[in-house]
Amino acid sequence: MKIVITGGAGFLGRRLAKVLLEDSDVAQVILSDVSQLRAPSHDERLVLSQANLLDPGAAAAVVDGADVVFHLAAIVSGQAEADFDMGMSVNVDATRSLLEAARATGHCPRFVYASSLAVFGPPLPAVVDEQTAVHPQSSYGAQKAICELLVADYTRKAFVDGRVLRFPTVCVRPGTPNAAASSFVSGIIREPLHGEKAVCPVGRDHKLWLSSPAAVVENLIHAAWLRPDELGFERIINLPGITVTVGEMIASLERIAGKEVASRVVFGEDLKVQRIVCSWPSSFDVTRALRLGFSRDPDFDDLIMDFISDEKAEKNLKRP
């Protein structure tokens, strides 16, 4: 089986490739990205392919011969809001090109699309479910919602076998802050653990809908392996997550790393971030996703512990 991951140099793409390669039934994993790619593991089944999905012909080359396409390449929320044209090009036009290229293969490849809770916005019910209408309050959310419909219609026409996953905010992201409006969600855990101050732009009572990177990767793979008849006509899935307030996140950090570390989180309003992040729902009914076998993290302590052990493993790998 030949698998392609777009956005393969990104946070989730690299992790996804690593986990996929643990499966001996996988014949090839192609990591594609406009950015420089690094192999997540040494494996002869891994191919690195640098390509800009906006270049003419790039999409066709990327999906050539693929049985499964995980489409993760995107411009994140803050950047899509700041640069409308770039967001539309990468998040919408490139997705459409990729769907067209997948259609042209003629063998209806599986197409797993990374959507987001950002497709929702006020007015919101207390609990979002499969019937809740999309009402994005950011260009990023609107672009994801457009692509959800595209994937659904290409699936209805049997051009691709699509699966759309609406991710919770994924936390804790390693590295440095990125241009996502939700960047602080990882920052308020990661920076204090690294001995640095972190500014939280929303209040302690603000509720978030979160998932660990490990759970999202597991769910991406689960989505790709589900049979079409298990999914039925409805291909859009709100992925499971956990609802946590910022105050609960800081309390978790204190339990795990101590008072001094937790005290490095300070509060400072950022209206630009608040306007986007406060429009996102924080409570979902995920009965259908759980029935289909998608999984979720037990609690927020677990997300922090995962991050700490991933960082330790990464450090050991880098040691000569």
Ligand SMILES: NC(=O)c1ccc[n+]([C@@H]2O[C@H](COP(=O)([O-])OP(=O)(O)OC[C@H]3O[C@@H](n4cnc5c(N)ncnc54)[C@H](O)[C@@H]3O)[C@@H](O)[C@H]2O)c1
């Ligand atoms: N991380 C989260 O919290 C989260 C939440 C909801 C949805 N998502 C979605 O999941 C997917 C993966 O997220 P991530 O956190 O790994 O993002 P990321 O920003 O780390 O990775 C995205 C990758 O897309 C690549 N890319 C951008 N433009 C491209 C182009 N023109 N051609 C080829 N590649 C291009 C970038 O170089 C980057 O490596 C994205 O679609 C994102 O919108 C993520």
